[in-house]
Amino acid sequence: MTPPTRPQPRQPLSDDTAPDRPPLPTAVSDPARLAAVRRTGLLDTAPEEPFDRLTRLAASLLGTPFVFVTVVDATRSFWKSSTGFDDIDPEKRQTPVEQSFCRYVIDADAELVVTDARADPRTHDNPSIELTGVAAWAGFPVHSVDGHVLGTFSAMATAPREWTPRDIEVLRTLSHAAAGEIALRDALHEARAATQRAEHAATQASTLALTLQESLLPARLPQIPGVRVAARYRRGVGGDEVLGDFYDVFPSTRSAWAAVVGDVSGKGPRAAKTTALARYTLRAAAARSSIPSHNLATLNTALREWYTDDSQYLTAVYATLRVNDTGVNVQVSCGGHDPALVRRADGTIETLGRYGLVLGWLPEPPLRDQRVQLHPGDSLLLYTDGVTEARRPTDRALFGIDRLRQVLADTTDADAEQLAAAVETAVLDFTGHQPGDDTAILALHVPALPD
Structure with missing residues (x-):
């Protein structure tokens, strides 16, 4: 059996090499969304176990070699976590946003499920089909606590694939888990900042704990x-x-x-x-x-x-x-x-x-x-x-x-x-x-x- 093609990070296409590059969705460059992405502190950082465990779990449940947690800014889709790609250099863990299927998810603020990328009218002209070998792709938005799409939790296959209802539920659930990890980090950051403000430290810590506890229970x-x-x-x-x-x-x-x-x-x-x-x-x-x-x-x-x-x-x-x-x-x-x-x-x-x-x-x-x-x-x-x-x-x-x-x-x-x-x-x-x-x-x- 021929091993699947490994996704390769690419440098952004220049205007000379890609004059007909389609414009990006306006949602990708929305200032409020980009500010939320920067607040995560995840761009250009090394892999971390809390995210890697989620992608490994998804790969095991779905039986697909490539699973990603991405964070997307105005120019690139950064792979905070990935299976099937071992390089830990942050500069190599990204693709230009024009080549990323994540931009469709950000534009629609909804999941994208693609059985055959070449045949799907939404993706048939995406450069990643040739550059990385993507044939099937399914991704769900990872939201910030204030509702902005930070990136995606996605799975990729190098051959056409029917994504089952179970596959979709696994990806949906783990995308929420990735968003929860980011939200928890944000809350902990706020907690540390609160403890430095002595005047209201005790009250704020108690309120934060209550908010965190409620977030761990069904709404x-x-x-x-x-x-x-x-x-x-x-x-x-x-x-x-x-x-x-x-x-x-x-x-x-x-x-x-x-x-x-x-x-x-x-x-x-x-x-x-x-x-x-x-x-x-x-x-x-x-x-x-x-x-x-x-x-x-x-x-x-x-x-x-x-x-x-x-x-x-x-x-x-x-x-x-x-x-x-x-x-x-x-x-x-x-x-x-x-x-x-x-x-x-x-x-x-x-x-x-x-x-x-x-x-x-x-x-x-x-x-x-x-x-x-x-x-x-x-x-x-x-x-x-x-x-x-x-x-x-x-x-x-x-x-x-x-x-x-x-x-x-x-x-x-x-x-x-x-x-x-x-x-x-x-x-x-x-x-x-x-x-x-x-x-x-x-x-x-x-x-x-x-x-």
């Missing part, structure tokens, strides 16, 4: 047909740093949905980056598999590859939901996390999921799946240990699993919103509204059939 919960979903998240008292509790709900394969709650070790920027990695990795994995244990294993591998110098661990409970004629079929796997709880319509409480092993520790942790059917009136609860390990201030007693089970049993005829609120209220009352740890609560309820 809104999706609507799942046949299932009601509600969540509660509360930061522990006195915490000025980002901690690692998180939850997420997102689509999976074959009309299934995934729900996950996790708890990252540590706090601060490292915990924030691990939380972002966990969310984006699980979303990408869910695009190709609906088996909870398989997707937690993918996250375990990502954690071990991401943190090669110092281990980072997390626990998570992952549930796959598939609506059927009699209710919702649920499959759960736990990676060192407390099992989920099922509250039946009659108030009976059941445990779902085996404890498993913390993620990021062993190469192949034992992960098992357990399945149950939820009927109309039943509910599923996922939570972090901020619930069960909450302490009463008077005697330091733990809230505990038995008290949580009793709260669920007593909350009869409750929908997801009422159930999540009941658990949160019980924890707050128990701690005197002074919870010492972050808490994440995710409730899913199958509505009862009408009489």
